[in-house]
Amino acid sequence: MKNRRYIVLFLAALLMVGCGTKKKIQPTPTEPVAPAWHTCVVQGAHATVSRGNDRLSATVNMQTVRDSMIIISVMPMLGIEMLRLEATPQQMIAIDKIHGQYAVTTFEQLNRQLTPQLTWQILQQISTAELPTGPNRARLQYTLGKETIDIIIDYTTPQTDVPVRMTQQRLDRYTKVDISKWL
Numbered sequence: 521m522k523n524r525r526y527i528v529l530f531l532a533a534l535l536m537v538g539c540g541t542k543k544k545i546q547p548t549p550t551e552p553v554a555p556a557w558h559t560c561v562v563q564g565a566h567a568t569v570s571r572g573n574d575r576l577s578a579t580v581n582m583q584t585v586r587d588s589m590i591i592i593s594v595m596p597m598l599g600i601e602m603l604r605l606e607a608t609p610q611q612m613i614a615i616d617k618i619h620g621q622y623a624v625t626t627f628e629q630l631n632r633q634l635t636p637q638l639t640w641q642i643l644q645q646i647s648t649a650e651l652p653t654g655p656n657r658a659r660l661q662y663t664l665g666k667e668t669i670d671i672i673i674d675y676t677t678p679q680t681d682v683p684v685r686m687t688q689q690r691l692d693r694y695t696k697v698d699i700s701k702w703l
Contacts, residue, residue, distance in 0.1 A: 556680070557586060557648075557680035557681055558585070558586055558680075558681055559583075559584065559585050559586070559680065559681055559682060559683070559684045560582075560583075560584045560586070560647070560648040560678050560679070560680050561581075561582070561583050561584075561678065561679045561680075561682055561684055562580075562581070562582040562647065562648065562649055562675055562676060562678045562679075563581045563582075563676060563679075564579055564581070564676045565579070565580045565581070565582065565649075565673055565674060565675045565676055566578075566579060566580070566673070566674045567579075567580045567594070567671065567672065567673045567674075568670075568671070568672045569669065569670070569671050570669070570670040571664075571667055571668070571669045571670075572667050572668075576594075576596060577596070578594045578595055578596040578597075578602075578603075579594075579595045579596075579599070580592060580593065580594055580595070580673065581593045581595070582646075582647040582648070583647075583684045583685070583686060584644060584647045584648050584684075585684060585686060586644070587609065587644070588608070588609075589606070589607065589608050589686050590605070590606070590607045590608075590643060590644060590647045591604065591605070591606050591607075591686060591688075592604070592605040592607075592647060601617060602616075602617050602618050603615065603616055603617065603618075604617065604689055606688055606689065607640070607643055609640040610626065611624060611625065611626050611627075612624070612625055612626070612627070612630070613689075613691070614699070614702065615689050615691070615694060616694075616702075617694075620693070620694050620695055621694055621695050621696070621697045622689075622691055622694045622695075622696055622697070623696070623697050623698065623699040623701070623702055624696070624699070625699040627639060627640060629699065630699070630703075633664055633665060633703055634662055634663070634664055635662065635663040635664075636662065638662070646658060646660070646673070648678055649675040649678045655675070656674065656675050657672065657673065657674050657675065658671070658672070658673040658675070659671070659672055660672075660673075664703055665703070
């Protein structure tokens with residue numbers, strides 16, 4: 521009788537050990553993995569924009585909150601912000617601080633005159649140095665009407681998940697103009 525009890529306990533223990541798995545099975549992801557960053561700041565990038573005979577070289581600071589807002593500050597000299605772009609997935613506001621003007625547009629309105637199309641995703645890639653043209657330099661070319669716009673951006677190292685100050689510019693100091701005046 522005693523042997524039978526030991527045999528039953530041994531078989532029960534063997535069954536419990538044999539039924540457990542030694543290897544943990546990880547579920548396979550079914551959805552694409554989102555980027556690892558929430559905020560991104562690129563400070564001191566150098567941008568050159570050419571349009572016809574006009575050429576502008578400037579220092580550019582870019583702040584991005586993923587899928588929410590982008591602020592691009594253009595400072596052609598002495599670190600003074602002269603042009604600012606504030607963008608959300610729905611609209612863009614361009615502020616010309618030299619002439620005291622601003623214009624509001626949507627991607628759809630802008631893309632009626634711009635080739636290739638500029639989307640929120642492309643603008644977010646530009647502002648975070650994630651373009652497929654390379655990690656340290658982006659080369660873009662757009663056609664606006666009959667003119668070609670060439671953009672070269674030499675990036676500094678992006679800083680991710682750092683605090684950003686996404687303060688929108690007060691527009692009551694500026695005169696609103698139609699975006700077509702600038703295009």
